[in-house]
Amino acid sequence: MASAIFTDCSSATKAVAMTSARLPPLSKLKDQQGAVISPRSISFRPNSRSYSLLNTVLYTTRAMASSASLSPVVMAEDSSAKIIDGKLTAKQIRDEIAIEISRMKESIGVVPGLAVILVGDRKDSATYVRNKKKACETVGIKSFEVSLPEDCSEQEVLTYISKFNDDPSVNGILVQLPLPSHMNEQNILNAVCIEKDVDGFHPLNIGRLAMRGRDPLFVPCTPKGCIELLHRYGVEIRGKRAVVIGRSNIVGMPAAMLLQREDATVTIIHSRTKNAEEITRQADIVIAAVGQANMVKGSWLKPGAVVIDVGINPVEDSSSPRGYRLVGDVCYEEACRVASAITPVPGGVGPMTIAMLLSNTLDSAKRVHNFK
Structure with missing residues (x-):
């Protein structure tokens, strides 16, 4: 190397x-005062x-100092960045959840339940639902599934939500997004009982997340997974400069609020941001969730930054049997030469999203039964 x-x-x-x-x-x-300059304080514009x-070279000292705090990871080939393995971490979390569910079942005879409502026949949504159902089975969560046709009415969806709201065996309700265009997404998400809002999208949960001194019952799964990865890999957040690229209600905004709760100094970059590259280059932690393939180049990153790539974008690849491959919002090959740690795509944040959904469902069951 x-x-x-x-x-x-x-x-x-x-x-x-x-x-x-x-x-x-x-x-x-x-x-100028004769004090030795630390390599990590040096900045430059590559040309x-x-x-x-x-x-x-600039990264070497930084990496040696931080390596002790990160969990064992696989080194990226021909690079300095350590891989933040979301697939492995998600499995560890699922194992922990399975143990807790077994303990709950033995102690009070309760098994958590998760209900999923799927509207339409989108292949990607069906795949997500199938993966969630499989994940429930692996940890011992009972799953309830409702599949409705694309042309069903909004009232039909609301009827099922009301039924699950009243069912004590259901601890979490998830409405798979996106919904058909003729439905009011806000009305449907608001109908989910806040105590069962394991997706964390209810406005009361988001409002509590935004307020100091208030705690939401649930945090949106993908942002929660991002922060969990940082925690489990020993990445210090307090006092660090963080940049979130993207301001969606599902990822960007709640991720920024979570980082702020961890005492980071947070900047959100969006489509109207000027000098996005310069702003990103100041960040110790970068969360990219904009949905644009390879948008963030290596030159955008501060040497030694930690990168969490939420994006999952298909790009043409004639060498792949499927004709495409999946890439993130960050140019992985370039970022690996600059960052100290990075999530791969796939295998990074994606598996964590489902793990956090299972975690939220377990928390819901524990809360309603006062199980410690």
């Missing part, structure tokens, strides 16, 4: 037109093919 070859910046600076003078070794850089080499 490059970090094992270069011990200072002098070799790289021959190819980088950043200054006419050769940089001294990192260990000898000093400020040549030596960009990745210099990034690696």
Whole structure:
């Protein structure tokens, strides 16, 4: 690896037109007062093919300091970034949930229940529902499923929601989105009892999330999964600068609120943001949830930043049997040469979303039965 070859910046600076003078070794850089400058305090704008080499040099000290706090991870091939393995972490969480459900069943004879309502025949939605049902089975949660035709009425959906609201064996209700265009999504989501809103989309839950001193009963699953990954990999959030790219109600906004609750300084980047690249480059933590393939380049990232990539976008790939492959919102190959840790796509945030849904359902059952 490059970090094992270069011990200072002098070799790289021959190819980088950043200054006419050769940089001294990192260990000898000093400020105007004579104090030694830490490598992590150095910033630069890459403008040549030596960009990745210099990034690696600057990152080396940072990575050594942070490696002890991260859980064991697989190193990305030919890169410095550590892989934040959402698939492995989700499995660990499911195992923990299964143990708790078994304990609850043995202690009070209760098994949590999750109801899923699917409207229409979208293949992606059907796949999501099938995966959620399978995940419920693996941990011992009882699943209830309702499949309605695309042209069903909004009232039919509301009737099933009301039925599940009144059913004590159902601890969580999930309406699979998106809904057909003739339905009012807000009316349907608002109809879910707040105590069973395991998706965390009820306005009262979102309102509590936004307010200091208030706690929501549930947090939206994908943002919750992002924060859980940071926690489980020992990434410090308090006092750090965080950037969330995207401001959707499902991911971006609640993710920003969760980071703020963790005492991060948070900036949200959206379609009207000016200088998005410069703002992102200041972040210690980046959560990308904009739905645009490979939007965030390596040059957007601060050396040593932690990257959580929520995006999952199909791009054409003639070498794939399916004719496409899935990529995130972050250009993975470039980011791996700059970031200290990153989630892959697929295998990063996706598995965590379902794990958090199971966790919310268990919490709901524990709450209603006062089970500790």
